[in-house]
Amino acid sequence: MLAPLDRLHARVADLVTRRSRQDPTASDPMRGLFLTEDAVAHALATRGAGLADTGPAPRPPAAGLLDEDSGGALHALARRFALSPFDTQVLLIALAPDLERGFEPLYGYLNDDVSRRRATVGLALDLCGIPESDPAARGRFRPRAPLGALGLLRVEEPERPFLSRSLRVPDRVVAHLLGDDTSDDALADRLHPLPAPSAPDPSDTLRRRLAARLASAPLTVYVREARQGDGAPWVSAALAEAGLKTLLYRPDAASPPPGAGHPSDPAAGPQVDVRPEPWHDLLREARLRDCAVVVHPLPEVPGPVMRALSADDVPVLFVDGRPYDPAWCDADPLVVDAPGPATGGTRLWRAELGDTALAADLDLGATLAPYRLGSAQSVRAARAALRLAALDGGTLDASHVRLAARQQAASGLERHARRIRPAVGWDDLVLPPEPLARLRELAARARFRKRVLGEWRLSAGGGRGRGVLGLFAGDSGTGKTHSAEVVAAELGLDLYVVQLSSVVDKYVGETEKNLERIFAEADVTDSVLLFDEADAVFGKRSDVKDSHDKYANMESAYLLQRLEAFDGIALLTTNLRANIDDAFTRRLDVVVDFPFPDADQRLALWRHSLRHVPCAEDIDPTACARQFELAGGSIRGAVVTAAYAAATRGSPVTEADLLEGARREYRKAGRLVMAGPGSL
Template sequence: MEDLWEALGHIERRVRHAVALRRETDPEPNDPYRGQYLTPAAAERILESRDAFRPVPDHAQGAPPPPAEGRIAALAADFALVPPDVDLLLIAMAPDIDPRFERLYGYLNDDLTRRRATIGLALELCGLPAAGSGRFRFSPSAPLVAAGLVEVREDERPLLSRVLRVPDRVTAHLLGDDGVDGRLHGLVRVAGPREEPDACPTTLRVAAALGTGSGLVHLLDRGGDPGRLAADALLTAGLRPLVVDAAALAAAPEPVRTARILATEARLSGAGLVLGPLETLAPERPGGAALIDGLCEAFGGASPLIMYGKKTWDPLWAGESPVTFSVLPPDPADAARRWRRALTAAGTTTGNPAGAPAGIAAGTAAAEARLLDATRAYRLDSGQIRRAAAVASRLAALEKRPVEAQDLRTAVRAQNGAGLARLARRIEPTVGWDDLVLPPATRHQLSDLALRARHREQVLGRWRMRPGGGRGRGIVALFAGESGTGKTMSAEVVAADLGMELYVVDLSSVVDKYIGETEKNLERIFVEASDVNAVLLFDEADAVFGKRSQVKDAHDRHANVESAYLLQRIESFDGIAVLTTNLRANLDEAFTRRLDVVADFPVPDEQQRLALWERCLGTEVPRDPGLDLRTCAARFELTGGSIRACAVTAAYQAAESGRPLDTGQLVSAVLAEYRKLGRLVLDSEFGPWLERTRRGD
């Protein structure tokens, strides 16, 4: 900081000389009330004076030579400042470093309450003409003002009377402080070092693009981790990554002014900016587009600016067009390595060393395989992985054991935002494969669905088995069968097997009578579902995925438009979706072509019905020794849902009677279910129990 103190010493000598000159012409230099009133004699002197300020001779200025090294020299080079600009900056900054300048500036301003340099005083101290080119050094486009190094306050005053102020961050920088500007607290964080010593090819290409032209880069998110890639690219280029919270920036009181502060911070600290996702800024709206344009203009090629998001860059967003790179999902093995590093770090932080080297996070080949199998179905960025690893480690630390797969599943579910929960009903799976009673063919189809969900990044991503045509990397399945055959429960089992949550779309909140509203509701659901690790269930899907019909009126045309939109949107979906229907023939054939798995759910046969009766009654309900479940399974052709309803009804009857559950109570429950379903009650099915039920025995 020696260069700064030396420069301020020159400024002090200039101020002393100006004070001496002022005292020579001041008839009452010792007046204690000076600066608080204007005497007639003083007014007369002002009227007789031709110039308010007299240029200071060069020999009196003690003008310092341009600094050759140090932070002042670096600042001048980075912001393209000429020597007069540096002098003006130091004059404006002097009161923030040495309080003596406050009193001296108050005296020179002829106003003890104005203790900062005004434009007129600064120009006087530098010997610059106030009526000439000097005043334009404080115009909005001048280097000092445009770069945010000097702020001009009190716009309501005449130009030469306006006060100059240097932001605290600039003063701190010249004093050797490299902390982020306090005005950006909660908005910016400095990204940590690279997780890997060797950057991937995409990172190297992005880093090279930062050094060309304006340094504006757009990362198109195709399921990868663009935020981490952007930070790695800046580190590779030798720059400090400043990661901006896009939501906080959009909510800032003056976002465009905040953008200029960000640009100043980046130039001061030799950094680049990472901003995303762009969807948070709503660039399709004028305010969002203006903010993006303001950012691009504020950076103006002086510092790299990397923005990312899932939307393709629109040239209308800004006057400058970026270089765009697509960011694909990471290799599953690479994602597993990130998980292990995050778990190791989290185990140390949470004080559970056993959680890091043992269990699923251990370095053995078997542990690596378990970790890969447990995490391959998830799509998380590095920040989400870090937070999920911390949660999993804390869960394991509670029981003083290593991290296991169930901890990871719980932690990943905690990363799902609440956006989809506002549009669909959230179900946390509590069932497994052993709870299903289905034919072998149907179970195989469900296993195929889970298998596709686990390996989709490898097959559809790395092996590029679904290229072109705007196709997404989603998995879409159809469950077709009568009501109560286990379609919804099967979707819950698949979600549990993948370690995900199940979201059931409420079609009553989706279908709208107004034209175009149904598509908007579905679009919101698809967008939110793409960002969470969950299974999306469209129950009774034929209500929105029905067949297109011949156009006879405007309603038919609108219905066909809805179907056409869904055909396109399903194909570009990046998540996991399950459609259920009671009648497969109701679905449009074009949807069938876009399905990955079709599982048929037939009515259970006698053996399956017996297994369902056993499963629904469980082991806690007391049973009468004469309870004949095999006869009930043989006589009554019911679906799994109806069998469960009968079991619950019979359990209520047993609880009321205080006796163990017997066959009569079970048949009475079946009879009530038949009547509820509107089915015929035949003597051939119920036999002697029918008369007993009528008598109330």
Template sequence: MNTPTNAYASLSGWLGWLRRLLSWQIEQTRFIYGALADDPQRGLYIPDIEADLLAAGPFALPEDLRRQRTALVAERAELERSDTDSSLARLCQRFGLDPFGHDVILLTLAPAIDLGFERLYAYIQDDVTRRRPMVDLALRLFCLEPTAQVAARASFAVDAPLRRHRLIQLLDEGQASPNLIAYGVKLAPRIVAALLGQPAIDDLISPFAQMISPTRSLKDLVLPTMLIDQARRIFAAPGPGPVIALDGAYGSGRQALAEALCAEPGQPMLLINGPQLRASDLPAAEAISRCLREARLSDAVLFWQGADTLLDSEAALAWREALLAGLDQHPGCAFLALSQPSPGRMLRHSTQRALSIPMPNFTERAQIWRQSLGDLYPMSDEDLAALGGTFRISGGQIRDAVQAARDHASQEGRALTKADFYAACRGLSAASISKIAWKIPLTYHWDDLVLPADQVERLREVCIQVRYRRIVLEDWGFEAHLAMGKGVNLLFAGESGTGKTMAAEVIAVELGLDLYKIDLSGMVSKYIGETEKNLDRVFIAAREANAILFFDEADAIFGKRSEVKDAHDRYANIEVAYLLQRIEAYDGLVILATNLRNIIDPAFLRRMHMVVDFPAPKEPERLRIWHKVFPDQAPLDTDVNLKVLAQKYELTGGNIRNVALLAAYLAAESGTSITMAVINRALRREYQKLGRMSMP
């Protein structure tokens, strides 16, 4: 373990060697400039004798200094052979530093351990203000021959490991455009901390980075066995660490899989929050470089959360290029968590691999529900099957739903119920779809429907298709024969007020799902490609929310196609085809409603799983509606003859509700009960609204 005590102990031998090397350098300087040692104004001017010495060039060292230097070289070689696991040795190995780079790190680290080194540097550099080592000092200390010094200058280049990985900084020490060797050299604070056994993450990336020690086990993951085996082979393959792109929905298990893979060899994992990283004030190149440096320091596997924000084609070019360039040079493994599959062209790493994490099937969802519920709320297999079959959500969403249900019940001071889990599942992703669709309040049940028996039976069959699709598609193998169309799409046809929206509400209540109404007119845009983007947002949000989609007035877009006369007609047909494609690909329930079935394109009707006609109610149905429309507490006068109303006025259920509601308001205003007179007045208003000039 790299504790501060262990770190110092492993460095003590190197620090002793550095002291002796500095002592040798002092002796060499005194030998060369000995005649100037007693000059009280030394350093304030350049005397003649110093100019002569500088012009004379390199001096031949006396025998004793040569022997000392030879001994120091041998001592260094022995230290290097024996030092295989110090913090300094690990740093050099992880960042690919050569012996000269190793010694530069040592030179810049020493003052962080003992400030006396700063005074030594100032003394040797003949300037009390230069307490930080200059490039010149590093070259003179570690390279005896001028040719070696010239070659070593390359170690301070921008693309050399010392600077590319931000291990050191070059400081101009107040000079304007100084020569390279006149720059001061500073060790990065994060490197100082790492070498001294202080594991804190770089302060500048700590707000969006977290180092974890994974403990998950692959055998505990609820993922396809083939996927786990493939991921293990890729991760454990010899050679440079691969870049593994993991695409999947929120909570699909991307991070869990990466953690379990890291846990097997005991590697730490550095989590980077991509969206937060991009939103930070750090320049892209610096932010990415610091993250990569942090991973190397701890020999950690990188996990980029929300990597789409850094790689997306619409993202800032600087972020994408910085990440791609950094991964190209990074020797370790890196995971990229994506919400959508990543095209190969987005990454140019030679060891790039892509894995898709699927949404759990029914069996896997039931297993995750059982694990997540534990002893909190024991649930029967039947209830688990109903819950797992209704909501096709990820493992992470299941765990979120359990926590949300628990919190809600706790806030209300009561025990958990099955309804809490249904409500929690419905609320998981409501925020995203609520921005683009209207959530219909669910108030109706089967008893509220007034339809012919055949229509009611067909609506119940819709619920059967949704509720038992798991058995049919997964257990009985029908899914393998369906490339698309794994969901259910319906067309409700009938004039306004015949119960189409009510029927959709009843189905939603029966299935325990939310119902969202989509305004197709708001989806269509005059700009090419925008309509498709709008529809994409709707279906993606609906999939996340496990919602029923209700498209009203579908005839506005699905009417019979006319001859294509111009580009506008052609593009309109493309939009219709695209919407049909998205409806068929959606694995939930889509309901389209129309008042004008006769103008709907027959080709469109053939692609519906079911078409349910909503006829205008006949007298018996109208009487049932009149009875249902007045609540028990409504003051209905004894002179009201509902049978006469049903027999005389051929209205739809929606019209009847409008009449009853207006009559109630009129009665409330006059302070009387709801009489036949106020109902007749309300009837006249409804007929006027319908464009019928006279009442029967």
């Protein structure tokens, strides 16, 4: 550490010695507090001298700023910001002390105050040769004049007389003129790279028309995305086609809307780190870099953002999922709807996967059909699938694609529903042919709805959604919930079982609000929504005899309307189909009746439940299947009871264990069980 300090000390001593020999005021006791004529002359003579002034004087840093022939940075900035010659001269006068230290004592001398080392309004007018009383020239220093409105010049010290106020050029502008385009600290953590452009779609004429408009003139655009994540890549593709560089700005999510209260106010809720949004700095940054601005997503109250960022000379694109409200903006922007990805997003996946070797039996289109991933989500999921395949050391197959797609479908449904990761398949179902066929039909509807309802235009219209709705009706334990899990597994989706305790509320209107949160989240999530024991919310309407009947019917009416517009996959289960309102039944795509199993099906269920359990060699569940009329859920319960008994003994399951388990299930159902082995 001593050696560097010694070198610095020698350099300082050398500089002091040289300046003391050249500076006639070196021995003046008032040096630095008063400027004499000799000191001013010395400052003029030594302009631009550097620390190592041993040879020819180095080129001053500001040289070339006003050199039009050399394409000076200041003239380029003046052209980009459409500054007048007077504004350009004022900007250079204010810049000088930030570019060369030699101007500081000179400005102090001209200001008749050695401590005021920046240009003032009066000094700028004097240097430009304009009378101090000229009203037009004085007006160019107002905040709404071009220099102030564009963020290029600040007039400080408002408490002083107008002509004595200091002029300061923001550090960001100084850095840009010197070739440094690092963003302001106020913007640094809010500017993000724009998502990679989506793969060009030859049929997307809207993108091409928008790109042509943006290339010809600045434009303010509101892009509504149908699904979260679709808008930004589509906008990125349009801007890339227009040849425009872009700044993606994400407003501070912690900033409350106007009127929401101060964060330190207890009534405003939990305290958050609230910072003012730097709209002024953002537009200046876009002008300095000659970029377009993309704002995504918009805050909860978009009006202030859109009004602050609407500019005639900067292309600004707002991306959000809400419909545009004319009250948000004084002058309406161009409003366009960003198209979603093609069916299943296969084009985006194939563009991202490139020449990657796929499994021979992988049908990418069919595998992706159940998912409604946005453009950005499709790109990220494709990359994640490649990483998963590399981890397994093999080629990309359907399991990698499905797992990567599920990872992108992050859901807020877990606040209202229990999540189940399906781990079953069709082989785990023991059902008659008819309900099994209906279940496969349900899975096919969910898989190919985009093709049938979208490409083939068989949607009902009238604002109706493209959801898939199914009803599973049957006695308890006949396999309704299990079948829902199998359907979800077939589609490669997670199953969310709605907790009725988090839905039904005793207060009027709260049940509908809870259901709306669930449906809204399910609309944008690739998942299967299961309403177990749906009678509680989808029950029949009744004649209005009192206020309770009125509000109960209002809940049913809301559900009928909401199901019409639903875009997800929802399954309802009930023990008694007659309890479901007929109006709901009409809106269902598939109704599956689960019959009570006969003797042959019960035997198949016993054997299916025992397939992984160590059993005695002579065990035969035929007697249990014949004597005990149990549903599949009860049969599994009987096998679990038998397995615990065998595990306690440390031996395989015997037929006696199965009989005891079956008797216990009978007793749980309140049915008569006769004593004696092998008998009821």
